Amino acid sequence: MNQMSKRFPLRLNIRNGHVDMTHGSGGRAMTQLIDELFVRHFDNEFLRQGNDQALFTVCGKRLVMSTDGHVVSPLFFPGGDIGSLSVHGTINDVAMSGAMPLYLTAGFILEEGFALAELDKIVVSMARASKDAGVPVITGDTKVVEKGKCDGVFITTTGIGEVPDGLDISGVNARPGDAILVSGFLGDHGVAIMSSRENLKFETQIVSDSAALHGLVADMVKAVPQISCLRDPTRGGLATTLNEISQQSKVGIKLYEDDIPVRGEVAAACELLGLDVLYVANEGKLIAICPNEYADQLLGVMRKHQLGGNAAKIGEVVEDEMGFVTMETGFGGNRIVDWLAGEQLPRIC
Amino acid sequence: MNQMSKRFPLRLNIRNGHVDMTHGSGGRAMTQLIDELFVRHFDNEFLRQGNDQALFTVCGKRLVMSTDGHVVSPLFFPGGDIGSLSVHGTINDVAMSGAMPLYLTAGFILEEGFALAELDKIVVSMARASKDAGVPVITGDTKVVEKGKCDGVFITTTGIGEVPDGLDISGVNARPGDAILVSGFLGDHGVAIMSSRENLKFETQIVSDSAALHGLVADMVKAVPQISCLRDPTRGGLATTLNEISQQSKVGIKLYEDDIPVRGEVAAACELLGLDVLYVANEGKLIAICPNEYADQLLGVMRKHQLGGNAAKIGEVVEDEMGFVTMETGFGGNRIVDWLAGEQLPRIC
Numbered sequence: 001m002n003q004m005s006k007r008f009p010l011r012l013n014i015r016n017g018h019v020d021m022t023h024g025s026g027g028r029a030m031t032q033l034i035d036e037l038f039v040r041h042f043d044n045e046f047l048r049q050g051n052d053q054a055l056f057t058v059c060g061k062r063l064v065m066s067t068d069g070h071v072v073s074p075l076f077f078p079g080g081d082i083g084s085l086s087v088h089g090t091i092n093d094v095a096m097s098g099a100m101p102l103y104l105t106a107g108f109i110l111e112e113g114f115a116l117a118e119l120d121k122i123v124v125s126m127a128r129a130s131k132d133a134g135v136p137v138i139t140g141d142t143k144v145v146e147k148g149k150c151d152g153v154f155i156t157t158t159g160i161g162e163v164p165d166g167l168d169i170s171g172v173n174a175r176p177g178d179a180i181l182v183s184g185f186l187g188d189h190g191v192a193i194m195s196s197r198e199n200l201k202f203e204t205q206i207v208s209d210s211a212a213l214h215g216l217v218a219d220m221v222k223a224v225p226q227i228s229c230l231r232d233p234t235r236g237g238l239a240t241t242l243n244e245i246s247q248q249s250k251v252g253i254k255l256y257e258d259d260i261p262v263r264g265e266v267a268a269a270c271e272l273l274g275l276d277v278l279y280v281a282n283e284g285k286l287i288a289i290c291p292n293e294y295a296d297q298l299l300g301v302m303r304k305h306q307l308g309g310n311a312a313k314i315g316e317v318v319e320d321e322m323g324f325v326t327m328e329t330g331f332g333g334n335r336i337v338d339w340l341a342g343e344q345l346p347r348i349c
Numbered sequence: 350m351n352q353m354s355k356r357f358p359l360r361l362n363i364r365n366g367h368v369d370m371t372h373g374s375g376g377r378a379m380t381q382l383i384d385e386l387f388v389r390h391f392d393n394e395f396l397r398q399g400n401d402q403a404l405f406t407v408c409g410k411r412l413v414m415s416t417d418g419h420v421v422s423p424l425f426f427p428g429g430d431i432g433s434l435s436v437h438g439t440i441n442d443v444a445m446s447g448a449m450p451l452y453l454t455a456g457f458i459l460e461e462g463f464a465l466a467e468l469d470k471i472v473v474s475m476a477r478a479s480k481d482a483g484v485p486v487i488t489g490d491t492k493v494v495e496k497g498k499c500d501g502v503f504i505t506t507t508g509i510g511e512v513p514d515g516l517d518i519s520g521v522n523a524r525p526g527d528a529i530l531v532s533g534f535l536g537d538h539g540v541a542i543m544s545s546r547e548n549l550k551f552e553t554q555i556v557s558d559s560a561a562l563h564g565l566v567a568d569m570v571k572a573v574p575q576i577s578c579l580r581d582p583t584r585g586g587l588a589t590t591l592n593e594i595s596q597q598s599k600v601g602i603k604l605y606e607d608d609i610p611v612r613g614e615v616a617a618a619c620e621l622l623g624l625d626v627l628y629v630a631n632e633g634k635l636i637a638i639c640p641n642e643y644a645d646q647l648l649g650v651m652r653k654h655q656l657g658g659n660a661a662k663i664g665e666v667v668e669d670e671m672g673f674v675t676m677e678t679g680f681g682g683n684r685i686v687d688w689l690a691g692e693q694l695p696r697i698c
Contacts, residue, residue, distance in 0.1 A: 053488060
């Protein structure tokens with residue numbers, strides 16, 4: 001019996017079950033669908049790496065590929081749109097291996113009747129994000145389905161990148177004693193999307209943090225090549241991402257609530273919306289895990305970058321074969337920070 | 350004024366226009382959407398290659414990437430399903446550069462309520478196609494949208510492959526005098542899909558030709574590295590594919606109707622369904638263009654392969670800067686074989 005079956009006692013009901021929104025949430029149900037259906041059938045060493053990107057070698061160079069479908073709703077939101085998001089999301093998944101992203105591809109699925117003016121805005125935004133990041137979209141595909149058979153536009157982007165020599169960054173590498181750092185305020189993207197869906201107005205507008213993190217990552221791995229793990233806490237948020245890592249590395253993780261950076265207005269919006277910020281998606285933040293002796297140096301490098309100005313150490317890796325994530329709360333208590341079980345925020349990316 | 354604006358006098362109405370089914374048909378409207386919207390904004394040398402895959406270099410090795418969204422309806426059809434099709438389609442796009450496909454990625458967009466048993470069948474079929482082809486699916490992504498916001502399942506696959514040294518295969522390379530070969534019977538895929546949609550029964554069931562062509566391509570480029578152009582005539586069929594090539598290479602193309610291999614039952618079904626087989630999609634056929642002195646040798650190699658048993662020489666490249674494709678008909682007349690103008694077969698792949 002492996003770790004997974006201990007934590008997920010109920011198997012997927014393939015014979016009579018149906019896809020539900022939780023299968024796309026980034027949480028427990030999605031992990032189960034991926035493990036019991038996709039990984040089981042495709043069954044290869046690359047998928048078993050269990051990272052957000054797959055690593056392979058061409059003529060001695062380590063390359064990574066990553067793919068991401070984007071179905072965000074609404075298509076335009078404060079701080080971005082499906083176009084820029086589809087560039088940032090895939091660049092970040094590539095970069096979380098320590099790689100420099102080289103190229104992107106884009107597959108569009110369009111709904112009959114969708115306004116060309118809207119599509120134009122999305123492509124302009126996508127092109128700008130790609131140029132700003134220096135990662136060109138080199139090939140693509142367009143399909144059209146009948147009205148009512150998709151929701152405006154879905155964009156699937158795939159990225160390829162090259163991993164610098166000397167790095168070994170993976171979800172399996174967290175070790176007890178390692179420090180856990182985050183590059184800035186949590187929850188901005190998810191709260192921006194939810195506020196725009198619910199048409200909520202705050203005194204200060206909450207804007208998605210959608211951004212390409214490969215420049216920040218390049219600075220980080222150059223200064224501290226000993227980084228053991230990088231991941232961007234998107235769907236399922238910080239909590240789910242850390243549970244994935246703790247499971248992959250067979251370690252526990254201890255967080256300190258007071259050290260987790262959250263904007264006041266995001267905390268307030270979460271309270272209003274009934275959200276736990278630990279589970280809210282981010283699109284321009286990363287979690288870095290490194291041996292504790294490098295933590296201060298790494299924090300210094302992160303804080304110098306414009307996308308890491310509010311970086312903080314938020315916890316540490318501890319021994320725990322069961323792979324629990326716990327948090328010392330502001331009141332001095334302790335709580336288990338479990339996987340996202342249901343569906344907190346559908347179609348967040 | 351370039352070639353394109355001569356042939357497509359009306360520009361896309363970006364301000365007030367809408368996406369319609371023709372924008373996904375593989376024909377003229379799709380080419381226009383790609384040129385006037387995607388290529389214009391993304392604007393880079395890779396997209397301007399205008400092939401079904403983009404070529405780039407990593408440490409001196411030429412790699413290609415290609416991406417393809419699959420929205421075929423119905424999901425299961427005679428001879429395949431969306432799973433196997435999504436593997437074959439992208440392998441073929443990679444292989445049409447002469448490359449050996451190395452890896453695939455897969456992005457799934459699932460509709461809430463879709464039966465897990467159906468999804469399982471699709472993934473099993475996809476995994477089998479991938480294993481048979483020796484091209485593993487190394488990473489993926491799953492998104493779920495609400496019921497009514499997609500149509501069961503859409504799959505976007507991306508492939509990467511390595512181009513052997515010494516090849517220069519591209520849509521810009523066709524030269525007057527070159528021979529045009531096709532690897533077998535045309536129209537099987539499109540007619541299989543249409544028959545299954547219309548619930549038509551024929552004496553002999555018409556089965557999709559969906560297949561991975563990289564093995565055939567490997568034999569071909571090994572024997573005749575002088576091949577100038579390879580392309581799989583999918584959406585828009587033979588006619589549209591040859592129009593693309595004639596435009597890219599600034600040459601004319603002359604076809605001989607009597608030499609184009611079409612099964613009797615497919616010809617009959619096309620008549621019944623009101624389809625012109627030249628515009629019907631294929632998913633396991635390729636067009637090869639090579640200097641005429643190599644045509645017989647190449648045909649011999651193709652016919653030895655199980656996916657090229659009915660290969661035939663169907664025409665030749667001629668001088669014509671306007672890039673017209675013409676056909677000498679069975680009755681000795683001549684007709685222009687234009688781009689697919691409207692939408693013949695929606696959601697064929």
